[in-house]
Amino acid sequence: MKLALAQIAIEGGDVAENVRRATEAIExxxxxxxxxxxxxxIFNVGYFAFETYQRNAEPLHGPTLTRISDLADEHDIGVLAGSIVEDLSETTDETPAEEGLANTSVFFDRDGNRAAVYRKHHLFGYESAEAEMLVPGESLGIAEFEDVTVGMTTCYDLRFPELYRSIAEAGATLVLVPSAWPYPRVEHWRILTQARAIENQCFVAAINGSGSYEDATLLGRSSVYDPWGTLLAGTGDEPEIVIRDIDPERVTRVREEFPAWHDRRR
Structure with missing residues (x-):
């Protein structure tokens, strides 16, 4: 399976321009x-544009995700729309949640169908308004795509390894991590992503944005790590699309060769 990480430039609060850039990246x-x-x-609003969250929040059937769904269908490609500010008060489908706003990622299959929804579990409070403005998710995000079981987490979740163990135990062999990780915490970004791959012996791909908003600058460096924790692909801090082959059988081979996964005690 060929996985693409779309590290797009994100303009804080400019939804139309950001969705246009996401469209170009998908195409x-x-x-x-x-x-x-x-x-x-939060590719459409911009993570740090907190003052625009309320007016730019959308339900799952809103214009941003409808556009992404149409693109997946039109181009016969799976898409992780990771993420938007979701208006939970307008969500009336099979994924009930509290009222308020959430940081929500949606996985679309090749036909544009919604295959999984994940609401960020761990909300960031350090120099961020996210924890004050949003409500956390409660359920795991797992999607079946081709012959890969895909897990979904978001940014700050990287600091909480128990979530990744739960996802791996649910069968995920690839975990996608949409993020808005800023400078200066470059080493945290690199080490935590690599560690989640090593300890769960699975692929972990972290997709960051590019650009600045007020005094926050995203560090880019989108990356793919294999089940050994080897860096397979990575970027700098400028907009870029990285494509890398993901072989789900490699997870099985690594776990058989070095059976730490089987030796764990609960």
């Missing part, structure tokens, strides 16, 4: 033969 990934493309955290 470019499809042209380059990708099977699945993943977008960054």
């Amino acid at each position: 470019s990934a499809a042209e380059r033969g990708a099977d699945l493309v993943a977008l960054p955290e």
